[in-house]
Amino acid sequence: MPNIVLTRxxxxxxxxxxxxxxCSSVGANLILVANDKVAADPMRQSLMDMAAPAGVETRYFTLEKTINVIHKASPRQKIFIVCETPADVLKLVEGGVPIKKVNIGNMHMAEGKRQVATTVAVDDNDVAAFRRLQELGVELEIRRVPTTPPEDISKLFR
Known part of the structure; x- marks a missing residue:
């Protein structure tokens, strides 16, 4: 079983x-970006590598590759999975990635979205993905940074 310390x-x-x-809050030593576009974009990867803390490895996998290889992870890898959308997390969970909790940190406002929390804007597809994640037993948490209290998760569904 992979040692997933946080999914955000x-x-x-x-x-x-x-x-x-x-990373410091959860003790991660590997950041896994599960994103189809970034997996194919070495420029974005190198920019993100510059933001990663010293001593923390990075990986950039497609969603499919993440599903296929996550179970081969070494137990000493403390994996912090970062996804762009709730639909991406849902695809991972439905593909067998053992995600038990999701931290919802930042979902920018865009056309067709509504602001529901300090840093979270959703559309109907996002809400449907969050509902499905809950049905699958995944705990949801809205929290921007580890030092702030979580926001009320019911905001997602109003």
């Missing part, structure tokens, strides 16, 4: 806040 939805993927605060 953040449309910025790896950035200073993720790398410094969350």
């Amino acid at each position: 939805i953040d449309n910025r993927l790896i950035h200073g806040q993720v790398s410094t605060l969350w």
